[in-house]
Amino acid sequence: MARAADASQLRTRPEDAEIDLEGLVGYNLKRAYVVVSSDFRRALGEDGFAPRQFSALSLIVQFPEIIQSELARKLGIERSGLVSIVDDLEGRGLVSRMPVPGDRRVQALTPTKDGRSAYLNARDVVRAHEAALLSDLAPEEVETLIGLLQKIRKTEA
Amino acid sequence: MARAADASQLRTRPEDAEIDLEGLVGYNLKRAYVVVSSDFRRALGEDGFAPRQFSALSLIVQFPEIIQSELARKLGIERSGLVSIVDDLEGRGLVSRMPVPGDRRVQALTPTKDGRSAYLNARDVVRAHEAALLSDLAPEEVETLIGLLQKIRKTEA
């Protein structure tokens, strides 16, 4: 052999040129999400919103009187998983479960005044966190990225 | 009011035009990752590799004799979290923990013959899964997406 090779650092066979974890969308999605979500938590602080609380509150503010089943559907999670999220938001006085005349099975979710302002405040923090984290990307790149991610989401069953 | 509004479906105030969960990179990343990873699991089957087993095996094949600490670092997880992943791969006979002369603390991870062929086989299944799932994206779009995701990863602490 012409050169000594560090077996732990170099590819050793021609077919290994095809071994490329970095070329997979799934792997890169996961790694990028870890970076963004941990920075999200850092930005929102110890007792701030976790990503799922923030998403849920955002949709409750956007669609006041949304019922839990519909919110779960929009978030892409099971109804059962939403219970603790709403419990938390209600416990903080940010959201109210309201009876709906005409169907006593359902609970309409409405933001309280505190909930609306807590949301608007958190939204600004989240925007600042994304702006700082994505400062290496041009605005068009961020738009492109979001468009491509939404294209992938649309392929869902 | 000129038109009746369904409060659960329409924005009701001007400032709410700025409420836009869909405009956040983090939210879209998470949703897209859920789509891709659940399709990954479906494609690889009940007792196939989970994403993290696949990633670990891929790097062990790419870097034979890699030590556990270094593999954890490359994967972006803690050393302690890698133990059960390697236990699983070793239990299936796909990877061996080998002593390293000169430093008796470390374990070098090497794929077995079965491990290498199981990996190459799984890699083909993963590629087919991604090709099918991303068939709405042009090849340049996939490249662009991966490039942008890697840019985000590079901002990590």
Added chain:
DNA sequence: TATTGTTATACTCTATAACTATA
């Protein structure tokens, strides 16, 4: 003192199944 692999432990997120009260 520092590092490697390991164990114990706990926490977050999520899913499934079953229950209740309604429809």
Added chain:
DNA sequence: TATAGTTATAGAGTATAACAATA
């Protein structure tokens, strides 16, 4: 029969802290 909310439960995945062996 079917649906909305709920509870109980379990399983990934991951992190932190501590330990033994070794450097």
